Amino acid sequence: MPIGNSGQNTERKGGTHMLRNGLEPWHLLILAIVVIVLFGSKKLPDTARALGKSMRILKSEAKAMKETDGQAPRTDPPA
16 A cells, blocks of 8 residues: 555546646636736737737748758848
8 A cells, every 4th residue: 555645546447647638618718717817808909919920930941941951041031
């Protein structure tokens, strides 16, 4: 018998760990409600637009890094 185990089973049926599927749809719903309450509905479109722009920049930079593949880094600024 392992020390510190108070008899509680920490595994689900089938032997998978309890936190394997920790993020469920209702968690996302609660998160969305909290974000709307914190930021308000007026700031959300601007925030989403800025996030989308940042993701496009990150994607283009990652693509540029893959294309160079050991060549000298680019010196021209992104458009």
